[in-house]
Amino acid sequence: MRRETDRAAPIIDISHVSTRFGMSVVHEDVSLSIRPGEVFAIAGGNGCGKSTLLREIIGLLTPSGGTIRILGIDSRQLGESHGRPIYHRVGVMFQHGALFSSLTLAENVAVPLREHTDLNPGLIREIVAVKIAMVGLPPDSGVKFPNELSGGMRRRAALARAIVMDPELLFLDEPTAGLDPMIAAGFDDLVLSLKHLLGLTVVMVTHDLDSLWRIASRVAMLGKGNVLGVGTMQELSQSDDPVIKEYFHGPRGRTALEQAAWNQK
Amino acid sequence: MPVEQQATISISDNVIHCRGAWTLPHVTDLERCSQTLRWPDASEVTYDAGEVTAMDTGGALLLYRSIEHVRRAGRNVALHGLKPEFSELVRLIETSAPRSHVAGLRSAGWDARVTQAIRRKQDAAIHGLAFLGETTITFGRSLLRPQSIRWRALLRVIELDGVRALPITGLLTFLVGIVIAYQGAEQLRKFGTNIFIVDLVGISLLREISPLIVAILIAGRSGSAYAAEIGTMKVTEELDAVRTLGISPIHLLVLPRSLALVIALPLLTIYADILGVFGGMLIATSQLNVSFTEFLARFEEAVSVRHFLIGLAKTPFFAMIIALVGCYQGFQIRGSVDDVGRHTTIAVVQSIFLVIVFDAICSVLTNWWDL
Numbered sequence: 001m002r003r004e005t006d007r008a009a010p011i012i013d014i015s016h017v018s019t020r021f022g023m024s025v026v027h028e029d030v031s032l033s034i035r036p037g038e039v040f041a042i043a044g045g046n047g048c049g050k051s052t053l054l055r056e057i058i059g060l061l062t063p064s065g066g067t068i069r070i071l072g073i074d075s076r077q078l079g080e081s082h083g084r085p086i087y088h089r090v091g092v093m094f095q096h097g098a099l100f101s102s103l104t105l106a107e108n109v110a111v112p113l114r115e116h117t118d119l120n121p122g123l124i125r126e127i128v129a130v131k132i133a134m135v136g137l138p139p140d141s142g143v144k145f146p147n148e149l150s151g152g153m154r155r156r157a158a159l160a161r162a163i164v165m166d167p168e169l170l171f172l173d174e175p176t177a178g179l180d181p182m183i184a185a186g187f188d189d190l191v192l193s194l195k196h197l198l199g200l201t202v203v204m205v206t207h208d209l210d211s212l213w214r215i216a217s218r219v220a221m222l223g224k225g226n227v228l229g230v231g232t233m234q235e236l237s238q239s240d241d242p243v244i245k246e247y248f249h250g251p252r253g254r255t256a257l258e259q260a261a262w263n264q265k
Numbered sequence: 266m267p268v269e270q271q272a273t274i275s276i277s278d279n280v281i282h283c284r285g286a287w288t289l290p291h292v293t294d295l296e297r298c299s300q301t302l303r304w305p306d307a308s309e310v311t312y313d314a315g316e317v318t319a320m321d322t323g324g325a326l327l328l329y330r331s332i333e334h335v336r337r338a339g340r341n342v343a344l345h346g347l348k349p350e351f352s353e354l355v356r357l358i359e360t361s362a363p364r365s366h367v368a369g370l371r372s373a374g375w376d377a378r379v380t381q382a383i384r385r386k387q388d389a390a391i392h393g394l395a396f397l398g399e400t401t402i403t404f405g406r407s408l409l410r411p412q413s414i415r416w417r418a419l420l421r422v423i424e425l426d427g428v429r430a431l432p433i434t435g436l437l438t439f440l441v442g443i444v445i446a447y448q449g450a451e452q453l454r455k456f457g458t459n460i461f462i463v464d465l466v467g468i469s470l471l472r473e474i475s476p477l478i479v480a481i482l483i484a485g486r487s488g489s490a491y492a493a494e495i496g497t498m499k500v501t502e503e504l505d506a507v508r509t510l511g512i513s514p515i516h517l518l519v520l521p522r523s524l525a526l527v528i529a530l531p532l533l534t535i536y537a538d539i540l541g542v543f544g545g546m547l548i549a550t551s552q553l554n555v556s557f558t559e560f561l562a563r564f565e566e567a568v569s570v571r572h573f574l575i576g577l578a579k580t581p582f583f584a585m586i587i588a589l590v591g592c593y594q595g596f597q598i599r600g601s602v603d604d605v606g607r608h609t610t611i612a613v614v615q616s617i618f619l620v621i622v623f624d625a626i627c628s629v630l631t632n633w634w635d636l
Contacts, residue, residue, distance in 0.1 A: 101601030118293050119323070126326055133361035134322075147600035165289060166321035197353060198321070 011036045011169060011201050012057060017066035019052055026052050028225040030066070036168075039195060039202040039215050044222035045247070050205040051095075053222070054173055057203070058092055059083070071169065088116050091162030092171045097154040099146040099161070106132065106142030109160045116165065131160045134197075136190060152183040156190070163194060170195075172204035176211050188214045209256035213263075221247065233260070272324070274299050274331070279307045281331075284316040287324025295327055308340050315346025325354040389597070396593045400523075403515045418521040419528075426487040426522075427529030431536065434482055438475045438537035442544025445469060450552040459553040460563055466545030467568035472576045475537040477624055480583035483530060484616040488591035491522055492612035495595025496605045504596075514596075523588035530584035531577055538573065575636060579627055583620050590616040 010033035019026040026049040034040045042050045055061040057068055059078030068075040070086065077083035099108045109128045113119055119127070132142055135156040146154060155175065162170060175191065176184035188211045195202050206212060212219055213233050221228040221236060223243045229236050237248045237257060247253055272285035272295050281302075287295065304310075312332065320328075336342050347355070407414050449465040495518055498504050507514050542564070549555040555563075594612035598604045 102603040113289075117289055117323075119289070120293070120296075123292065123296070123323070123326070126330075127323055130322055130326060130358050130361050134357065145601070166323070197350075197357065199350065 009036075010034055011071060012203065013069040014053075014057070015067055015069075017053070017056065017063045017068060019049065019056065019061075020064045025225050027063070027222075030222070030225075030227055032220050032227060032230065034201065034203060036201050037199070038217040039191070039204070041212055041216035041219045042203070042205045042222060043207055043212055043219050043247075044228075045207065048222045049225065050207075050222055051173060054171060054203070054205045058090065058171055088112075088165055089167050090169045090171065091165065091167035093155070093158045093162040093173065093175060095174045095177060097146065097158035099154060099157055101146050103145075104142065105137070105144050105146070105149065105157045105160075108146070108157060109142075109164050111161065112165050127164065128160075131164050132157075134163070134194065135160045136186070152179055152187075155179065155187065159190070159194075163198060163200075166198055168199075168201060170200045170202045172202065172206075174206055174208075175204055176206065176208045181210070184208065184211065185214070187211075191215055209253055210259065213256055213260035274302065276302055276304070279309060280311045280313050282316070283312060283314040283328065284318075286319040287317055287328065288319050288321045289323040292323040292327055295324070299327075299331055304335060304338070310335050310340050310342050312342065312344045313346055314344060314351070317347060317351060320348075320351040320354060322354065322358070325351065325358050329355055329358045392597065393593065396596060397589070399515055400519055400589065403513060403520060404523075407516065407520055413516075414524070415517070415521050418517075419525050422521050422525035423529050426483065426490075426525060427533060430483060430486055430529075430533060433486070434479050434533050434537050435540045437482060438470070438478055438541035439544040441474055441478055442466060442470060442541035442546075443548055445474070446545040446548035447552070450548060454553065459549075459555055460559070462545065462549045462553055462555060463560055463563040464567045466542060466549070467564055468572050470541040470545070471538050471568065472572040473624070473628070475541050476534050476576045476580050476583065477620070479530065479533050479537050480580070480587065480620045481617050483526065483533070483584075484587045484591075484620060485613055487522075487526065488587045488616045489609045489613045491588065491591030492594040492598075492609045493605055494518075495592055496598030496608055499596065499598050500600060500602070500605065519588070519592045522592060523585055526584035526588045527581045530580045530587075534577060534580045538576070571636060575627075575631060579624065582623060586619045586623060587616045590619065 012032075012034040014030060014032040014034075017030045018028050030053065042053060044050050052061060056063045057070055057075060059070075059075045062076055070078070071089060073083055073086055078086055099105070100111070103111070106125075106128050109131055110124050113124045113127060117124075128142070129139065132139065137153060137156050137160065141149070141153065141157075146157070149157060159172075159175075170191075172191065176187055179187060191202060191204075192215050194200060202215075204216075216233060218231060219233055219236055220230045221239075221241075221244050228241050228244050229239050231239075236244055239245065239248075248257060272287050272291035273282070274284075274295055275282050285291070312328075314328070317324075332342050332344065344352075344355075446462060446466050449462050453459055453461055453465070495504070498507075498518075504514050507517060546557060546560050549560050550557060591612045594608040594615070598608050
């Protein structure tokens with residue numbers, strides 16, 4: 001949804017967040033702020049707590065310490081009656097789609113509209129059709145059930161459901177994991193064009209280096225329970241931090257780096 | 266977030282003014298509002314959208330629809346003042362609109378549904394036969410080579426579905442024994458034939474009631490669990506993994522479960538027999554003045570071992586029915602989550618149904634053969 005928003009104020013403010021599961025420490029004193037209109041990526045190796053942080057931002061998990069403010073409200077209050085409307089302004093795409101398996105694709109996309117608006121069924125059908133077209137799915141896929149869709153289509157369907165309310169904030173959990181390179185690249189472009197079209201702020205968790213180079217305006221590298229560095233990919237690739245260095249200059253990182261450099265030429 | 270103004274649409278002098286936030290929360294109002302408008306008669310209509318402050322897909326769709334409506338009435342439409350980012354959205358809707366009728370929601374005619382239902386029944390019958398065949402072969406092979414049976418898994422199932430079911434089956438048959446004795450006591454006292462309470466409780470429990478109660482309980486307790494376990498394994502692709510590791514899922518999952526039930530169910534039934542008769546005995550002493558010793562003496566002469574054996578002989582078949590139906594329904598689950606719930610229910614209902622049908626057939630047969 002396009003609105004005249006104050007550019008300076010962060011849309012998500014994470015301050016001194018720590019997370020512990022029993023004895024194991026996931027985060028310690030993580031602070032980040034995400035500005036409206038950017039594509040913010042949370043990156044890092046497996047098990048560094050990227051997805052945990054995402055789940056904390058969207059209120060599915062409560063951090064052990066610190067606060068997270070999202071769209072001006074404490075994420076702890078998202079589950080309460082005055083916090084729940086925030087979810088109307090937020091879209092979340094889960095890693096495996098999390099489509100409701102008993103509903104068709106079109107019904108899946110229509111769920112938020114049916115629940116939160118008083119639109120008539122005709123208009124809902126049209127909006128759903130527009131969104132299905134927006135994410136690049138063929139129009140006849142609307143009648144299919146999630147288990148009849150391929151991985152890439154399921155991802156797109158989940159994206160259609162996440163943006164059906166025209167949210168201000170879009171969360172993507174590993175959007176390109178497990179997709180083939182062509183489809184993953186297509187998905188990156190899709191996210192960019194939707195961001196442009198709907199004026200979204202995108203927060204994504206990923207360890208796909210190609211997609212980091214392609215679409216992220218800023219990246220936070222997590223590791224050892226901390227933020228190792230925040231900045232553009234360009235800045236991070238010059239970082240001295242040994243972990244970040246290894247991430248960027250390992251065999252795969254180097255290929256992505258060269259690819260990105262080549263693309264910029 | 267800025268305060269959201271109301272969204273309006275109004276007409277003056279062939280100019281349609283669109284103002285405010287054309288967003289989802291306002292779409293219904295806007296739609297209602299635009300339906301009450303009197304459309305201008307002139308052949309040239311202008312949309313002035315300069316004061317639209319916000320627009321999302323819903324609003325853009327509404328604007329597009331309104332323009333289309335006017336255009337179809339044979340008028341020329343011009344759109345002015347819409348901010349570039351909004352007009353991009355409207356353009357996108359324009360390009361995707363012709364397709365919007367296709368992506369419908371489910372609707373199938375009754376004839377399509379009937380053929381679908383018939384095909385589903387047909388498939389189920391074929392799958393059922395295939396499952397039965399595969400299981401029989403696996404059983405035959407395993408019984409020829411008993412060392413191939415997974416004894417650890419078997420013992421585990423016996424513990425979960427036999428030993429842990431002891432409290433509930435014991436309590437229930439005990440209560441049923443009490444209920445039968447109470448009902449019988451009323452009638453027997455009228456005729457002064459108190460001692461026949463032993464025949465009533467003994468024969469009915471040993472021969473019919475306790476095998477049936479135990480089977481129904483185990484169907485609800487274990488049959489459903491088998492369906493859900495195997496179904497979830499299917500959903501998470503564990504079954505496929507088992508297959509590609511070169512292990513037969515039937516050998517791994519169905520065989521231990523059915524054998525375990527075949528062993529556990531008769532034992533549970535004997536245990537249930539004892540507690541049920543004990544329940545009857547308590548009521549006999551308290552209501553009919555038949556002491557424990559009298560009761561047991563009469564029990565020895567009135568209730569022949571035959572009744573106990575007939576009751577017991579049915580239980581391995583009950584066990585097979587419960588285990589096979591449960592596992593079969595588990596294998597029938599296809600991918601989706603609500604399938605798990607549906608097939609679990611089917612497993613319980615079907616196995617109880619088949620158990621009772623089988624029991625009825627046994628009753629008729631034993632009656633014919635004068636057993």
